[in-house]
Amino acid sequence: MGRPYTEEERAELKIKIKEAAAKMFMQLGFKDFRIQLLTKQVGISLGGFYSFYKDKEALYEEILRDEKNRIRKKILTIIEEENQTPKEFFTDLAHVLLNKTVTNKFYTNEYSSLLETLVWNDDSITAEDNLHFIQQIRQIWANKGIVISASNEELAAAVATLAILCTHKEKIGVGFDSWYPVIEKALLEQL
Structure with missing residues (x-):
């Protein structure tokens, strides 16, 4: 289990996640978007992603x-x-x-x-x-x-x-x- 993020780290990571995801959604579309590709690009674990968003739909809706x-x-x-x-x-x-x-x-x-x-x-x-x-x-x-x-x-x-x-x-x-x-x-x- 990874260490907990500080509030500052959480804020920075959330921005990084949304920026990377927005580019991926723009290029790939919703159907072909993969959380695993996003986490690899951002440098966080799947568990790290799920500490921010319930699923890709929740991330997508927030970006929209x-x-x-x-x-x-x-x-x-x-x-x-x-x-x-x-x-x-x-x-x-x-x-x-x-x-x-x-x-x-x-x-x-x-x-x-x-x-x-x-x-x-x-x-x-x-x-x-x-x-x-x-x-x-x-x-x-x-x-x-x-x-x-x-x-x-x-x-x-x-x-x-x-x-x-x-x-x-x-x-x-x-x-x-x-x-x-x-x-x-x-x-x-x-x-």
């Missing part, structure tokens, strides 16, 4: 929450500091979503994806959280004198629709590339 919060702070900062119109911002967001679903397995995982955590409205708590975030965005624009005609619910639904399209583009097939811009434009015109 952290990443969601980081992304939302970044979005609020961008909206606050740049003079993008809502249409410009949501167009950029749609393109980022499209790019991330191609390059990062964290955004399109079979277990639970970052994209789902950010935009899905499939339960009341997530929907309320998403609407609160939309309200924060709306308030920044209102402070700049920009009024958005769409409701918070309509904005959340538009973003979720774009995300659904991006995450299922392989299932949509060849027509995706020609139809996605048309659908994106139609949704954004509602702002």
Whole structure:
């Protein structure tokens, strides 16, 4: 049995575990992620891992929450500091979503994806959280004198629709590339 970690060591190790795991989830996806590979990379035992997390699902969920919060702070900062119109911002967001679903397995995982955590409205708590975030965005624009005609619910639904399209583009097939811009434009015109 290994020695117990000090509080400082625990804090440092937890950061190291999450950073290494986030990279592995991004590259491998949830299904192919192995705790044994993580512990080897971080330099801790399996027991050491389990002193931090119940299982890989708990680790993954914590990383998703952290990443969601980081992304939302970044979005609020961008909206606050740049003079993008809502249409410009949501167009950029749609393109980022499209790019991330191609390059990062964290955004399109079979277990639970970052994209789902950010935009899905499939339960009341997530929907309320998403609407609160939309309200924060709306308030920044209102402070700049920009009024958005769409409701918070309509904005959340538009973003979720774009995300659904991006995450299922392989299932949509060849027509995706020609139809996605048309659908994106139609949704954004509602702002």
